[in-house]
Amino acid sequence: MPKDAAVGEFAGLVRALKARDGRSYEALGRRLSVSASTLHRYCSGRTVPExxxxxxxxxxxxGADEEERRALEAAWTRADRARRPAVPEPGAESEPESGPDQKPEPEPPFASGTAPLHPRVPGLPSARRRRRWGWVGAVCGALAVVAAVTLGAVLVPGKARERAAEPPAPLTWTVASHVWQDxxxxxxxxxxxxxxxPPPPAAQDAEPWARAQEAVHGGDTLVRISVQGRSATEAVVLQALHVRVVGRAEAVGRPAYRMDNGCGGAVTPRLFDVNLDLPRPVARSVAGYDASGSTGRTIPAVALPYAVTASAPEEFLVNARTAGCDCRWYLELEWSGGGRTGTVRIDDGGRPFRTSGVRGPVYAYDTTLSRGWIPSS
Structure with a gap:
């Protein structure tokens, strides 16, 4: 049993859900785009989801009802706080440093943002961001949504921008950009x-570690996008996924630090591959792979258009890679539903993602002898 009571409480609720459903870890994991071993760690309390x-x-x-889901979220919040290491988070985001390997970022062409993956609280920040920003941030987020609807500010380009008093989009989404391969x-x-x-963090603590080191993604950036509709009956159709590169420079010459620290079973969800070195990068759908079983299995490539609802969410993984570019980029997800169309901008909290090719020395962490970073062969 987990030592921490909060983690144990959360793990017990997850086990109860799994027992109620009756399906195996592998069968449920496939539906959730996680490995069977990862789901087992959630149930045992060895891991708390990020x-x-x-x-x-x-x-x-x-089949959990609204009250059960709220109780589960409250238990996850307590477990997440208990398990998360006491590492002070960076303060307000500062202006990017100037130097030979960084160029000023262009102004975003339109506003952007993300919404939580819970239809019951549309437009408010996630539980973790509420803890991070406090009630002031939550109130400001709610006021921003109200102002956008009142003034007719629509977060899509083109004709949709001209519409007055456009209602909120019929879908919600979350984004994670510090995802590790397998x-x-x-x-x-x-x-x-x-x-x-410092030593490599656990995968779930990658974001605060990277921000504290002012790190840049080296070679590739994996962006996980979870999307669902707001209605359980009306589907929202995801029409297309576009790549927008807003800045290019030579790959930076910083030292590269590899985070490899041992892998378990792995699931690559529905995957889009992006080659940022191309003049006009596109999001190309490719097959994923589930290595959690004894033999493994291929996850078929997703074909857009693709429909989602509140009860049938979907998760995509975008693998954006480069060998010679210091690229700044974001994604646009086109949707249609309820007689309306629009575009969601997917970025790094209002800023473009940043991915650079590896040009400097490469280091790996020695966990046995030196317990430090050593040159990688």
Missing amino acids: EFAVVDRLALLC GCGHTYLVDRAPDRV
Whole structure:
């Protein structure tokens, strides 16, 4: 049993959901786009999910009602606080540093934002952001939504921008950009010597670690997008996914630090591959892979258009890669539903994602002898 009572309480609720459904870990994991071993760790309390969205999808699959989902979210919040290490988060986001390997970022062409993956609270920040920003941030977010609807500010380009008093979009989405390949492999570029870089974090703590080191994604950036409709009966059709590159420079020469620290079973969800080195990158749908079983299985490539509802969410993984570019980019997701169309901008909290090719020395962490960063062969 987990030592921490909050983690144990949360794990017990997840186990109860799994027992109610009756399906195996592997069968449920396929529906949730996680491995069977990952779902087992949630049930045993060995791991607390980084985001509530995956557990909320489990609750929906297992027929949980609104009250049960709220109790589950409250338990996840307590467990997340208890399990998360006491690492001070960076303060207000500062202006990007200037230097030979960084160019000023262009102004975003229109506003952007993300909404939580819960139809019951449309437009408010996620549970983790509410903790991070406090009630002031939550109130400001709600006021921003009200102002946007009142003034007719629509978060899509073209004709939709001209519409007056456009109602909110009929879908919600969450974005995670510090996703590691197979849950264990990733490379960060950090402008510091090896003796000044702390050990690799656990995968769920990658974002605060990377922000504290002012790290840049090295070689590729994996962006996980979870999307669902607001209605359980009316589908929202995801029409297309576009890539917008807003800045290009030579790949930075910072040292590269590999996060590989051992892998379990892995699931690559519905996957889009993006080659940022092309003049006009596109999101190309490719097959995923589930390595959690004894032999593994291929997850078929997704074909857009694709329909989602509140009770049938979907998760996509975008793998944006580069060898020679220091690229700044974001995604646009086109949707249609309820007689309306629109475009959602998917970015890094209002800023473009940043991915650079690896040009400097590469280091891996030695967990046995030196317990420090050593040159990687």
